[in-house]
Amino acid sequence: MDMAMQSASDLSRPAHPMPEGASITPAGQQPNEEPSLAVRNNGGVAPSTAPAPAGRRDAVLVLGFGGPEGPADVMPFLENVTRGRGIPRERLEAVAEHYHHFGGVSPINEQNEALIAALEAELETAGIDLPVYWGNRNWAPYVEDAWRQMADDGIEHAYVLATSAYASFSGCRQYHEDVARARVALESDPGAPAGPTAEKLPHYFDAPGFVQANADALAVALGQLPAELRDGARLVATAHSIPNAMADVAGPQGHAYEAELQRAAQLVVDAAAPGRSFDLVWQSRSGPPSVPWLEPDVNDHLRALAENGEQAVVVFPVGFISDHLEVIWDLDNEAKETAEELGLAFARAATAGTHAAFVRSLRELLAERRAGGEPRLGTNCPAFCCFVQRPARPAA
Missing domain, CATH: 3.40.50.1400 (Rossmann fold)
Structure with a gap:
C-alpha cells in the first residue's frame, strides 16, 4: 500500500489494514461470515501435485492494489478504496491532498508494469510461453476486467501472483477473495465464456x-x-x-x-x-x-x-x-x-523491485507449481486461514 492508502484506511477506521495488496471483504459478506466456495477453494481449484496437463492454456495474473494515474483519478480511486464505509466526502478530500502532493499519481502502477515487463522477459528467455495479465482491486485495470479478458482469450488456468510476499488477512487471504469476486462477476453474466480455474502462487518471502x-x-x-x-x-x-x-x-x-x-x-x-x-x-x-x-x-x-x-x-x-x-x-x-x-x-535500502534474482525466483515459483510441486502456504490455505473474526452486526 502506498502512503495515501494508509490515510484512506485511517479515514475509514477499518478492522483490517490495507497494505499494498490488501483488499476489502466482498460486497454483502461480513468479515465473520463463512467465505464463498470460490474463496475456500482458492479461486476455484484445489492445488494439485500433478503436472499441468499438456495443451492446457495457462496464464499468469499479476494481482495488485491499484492507484490513481492523475489528479482526476484521485477522488474516484479513494471512493473505491473506502466504498461501503460511509466516509464523509470532506475526509476523502483531505486524504486526496496527499496524492495531489505527488501530482495525483501513485508509482505503484508503474512499478507493477515494470515487474510485468521483467517477468515477461524472464519467461521468454526461459522458453516458457505464458501470457501475463494484470488486474487491480481498486483502479484500472480491474481484476474483474482482467478475468473477463482471460476468459475471452480462452485461458483455462491462471496462476495468481500477488504483490505481497507474506501471510496475513490483508497480505494473502484477501487476494483469494479478489479472485473469487472476479469469478462471481464473470459467472453472473449468462453470455460470458467460462472463466479459468486459478491458484495463488505461494508466499515468496524466503525465495x-x-x-x-x-x-x-x-x-x-x-x-x-x-x-x-x-x-x-x-x-x-x-x-x-x-x-x-x-x-x-x-x-x-x-x-x-x-x-x-x-x-x-x-x-x-x-x-x-x-x-x-x-x-x-x-x-x-x-x-x-x-x-x-x-x-x-x-x-x-x-x-x-x-x-x-x-x-x-x-x-x-x-x-x-x-x-x-x-x-x-x-x-x-x-x-x-x-x-x-x-x-x-x-x-x-531499496526494495526488491525488478531485481533480476527476484524476477527469476518468481519464474521458478511458477515452474514449481506447473510441474506439480507440493502446494505450500499461500497456495494451499485452509478455509479460514488468516480469517479475522469480528462481532456480527446487530440485527436491523
Missing part, C-alpha cells in the same frame, strides 16, 4: 531471489554511510504494521506474518552482513489509537536507538516488494527526518 535482491540493496545502503559508521550501524527491518488481533490469527503456523518477516530479515542480514543483529519494527499504522497494532513504530524505534547512543541506522523495508509511496513517504521522508532530528546517520 532465494527475493532474499538476494534485498541483501544486495542492504549492502548498497550500508556503503552509503560514512566508512567509520558502517560497522556499528544498527540494521532495522521494516514492514507494514497490522492489528494484534490479525497477527494472532495469521495462519496455521501461529504468528505467521511476524515469523515470516523475522525469517526473511534474518536471511537478508545473513547474506549481506553475516553475524550482525537486526531489529524488526513497523510502519504505516492506520486505525484508531484504541486498537492495538504491532509495535514499535519505526520512528519511535529510531528515538530509542538515539537515546541508547546509536550513531547510524540502515533501514531495509523487507516487508514490501517495491518503492511505492508508502515506502518513499514513510521512510524517505518521515523516518529520515526523524533520524536527522536525532543526529542519526541514515540510509534506506
